[in-house]
Amino acid sequence: MNPHVRHLRRTLPATVTLAHGGGGSAMRDLIEGVFIAAFTDSDAPLEDQACFDLAALAAVGDRLAFTTDSFVVDPLFFPGGDIGTLAVCGTINDIAMGGAHPVALSCAMIVEEGLPVEILRRVAASMAETARAAGVPIVTGDTKVVARGACDKLFVTTTGIGVVRAGAHIGIGRARPGDIVLVNGLLGDHGAAILSARGDLALDSAIESDCAPLHGLVGVLLDAAPGTRSLRDATRGGVAAVLNELAEASGVGVRLRELDLPVRPEVVGFCEILGLDPLYLANEGKLVAVVPPEEAEAALAALRAHPLGREARAIGRIVETRPGRVVMETRFGGERIVDMLVGDQLPRIC
Template sequence: MSATVHPPVPEGRQELVLERIEAFRRRRPRLTDEVVTLAHGAGGKASAALIDAVFLEAFRNEALEQLGDGALLPLPSGDQLAFATDSYVVRPHRFPGGSIGSLAVHGTVNDLAMCGARPSWLSAAFVIEEGFPVAELAALAADMAAAAAAAGVTVVTGDTKVVDTGAADGVFITTAGVGLVPAGRRLAADRVRPGDVVLVSGTLGDHGVAVLLARGDLDLEADVTSDTAPLAGLVEVLLAAAPGTRWLRDPTRGGVGTVCNELAAQAGVAVVLQESALPVRRPVGGACDLLGIDPLYVANEGKFVAVVPAEEAGAALTALRAHPLGADAAVIGRIAGEPERIVLLETSFGGSRIVDMLVGDPLPRIC
């Protein structure tokens, strides 16, 4: 992997390049919209602006301000309680590799796992549209039960609401979950250091493209299956092989590009990705090329991005690849000290470009 952060720049242009990087660094998502749009649910810049201006402003507290995949709450035992919640509005309700039911379990289990927790219990709340077939609802509940059993968690409470025809697009599901983080385990952006290595546990963009193709709105055919899966077991494999692991995140809405931007901003570092190292299946890459979508911004539901110390990267990669869910794990980049709070992509042509957070919503309602 190259050790160069910036491509060679003629001396006369270096000052201009640095000025542009500094201007980019100062850019912060701000809420300027008067109404909510689909982009506010995409996990990118618009989402960040909405959360900052509305929800953080209303509910500000120390646990919430961490903006992690879940809240970490101290227990008298020295362990921590991880608490996460998420809502699922994916359309269609079934797609190759999963359904809104299995996704609702996997998504919350994975949020807990990204906190370093061992997930234990879930709640499930359903908003059901009048006229929704009971047989289809029962099938989705069966999907949830199977996913929960496979993930080693139990659905212990819930709620059901029914709304008028046309008010919910069939069914929406919200799950919340809790799990325990063992004493001494801490995964956080402030632990990330220059020289660390960035890993991904598998191929990018499978879920988003699978759901998009399942809608049938595009005249495209490709053999793409969602990667939706519970990741807690794979996280334990990683932490056993690389106990110094610094940070974890599952790149759902907004994809790898957006979560790397969140990391760079929170840790005050540069995340340098290598384009040639990004693992993308050929059908996914082909669909993205045809649609003009960058796989870096496409959602995943069974992958994580990890930052590990350089000396533990080899062991981490070997352990991940030995697990069925980590067979395509790859080193995709490194952490650098400069330029702070910037994500760079070293291209296959020998240059580099800035990777911004997702702007807009190219694939709405994919989770």
């Protein structure tokens, strides 16, 4: 968009119509009135195609990272965030988990006809605010509108590019026996917040989503523990899914200690009532890090010194025995296998 068309902006109607996805002047009005209005304080203007100087990127690191995620969370707004904060944080975190510094995001919206424009404005505003606070601008986008009933309100797909720091070699298949498993804080808040926000459980809880961008935290972690083997944000499927993937991919066993798992008492209670396991609950601001033993202490100290890692903890270790398996030493001294679930405990959690 450009200054020549700015003065043509008309007042938007109260709800989104099919014409807003049609490529004509109504779409332009919507994009200008909602998205440009929210995103232009970012570092770059919103265009059909965004451009970055390759030499400037190469000054940050040696590899370009590229990742995408769709967000279909229900409800759109929940304690601690909304689909917009989730879409920005989720993709920033996917980039960060490769040891990369996030550079920019794209944002593609699929909107249901009839959605109040005010809802779009609120989502765009929280995307813009989250992106600005994270220092990662939203630089390009797309909007499609489908007829009433053809989608549920709003889906958002964000894609990110980033630059991997030179020397970082992080992967889900790199864990080795002896390594230590860390998490940066309390588990299960996002899953519990969404479930309680759906309201059909008539549970009154004050649990908020932990939705947060983790690239700053990863930065301090990698400074302190440059030998970090694996990083993964524990979203759908929770810490259990991450550790099962890691055990399989690395051909190692993982041993957890139940007593070391940091879970908020409200989430423990919530899970007990509903028969859920916090290890499987989704998080949106929690990472699992596997670090070599000699760097574990420094890694933990670095995480704890960061606002998003105050409750960081070592929750287990990588072992040779039972490769491909995650085993938990229970609080009663027994042990049980933490298997991968077939699906999530909850649909549309992110």
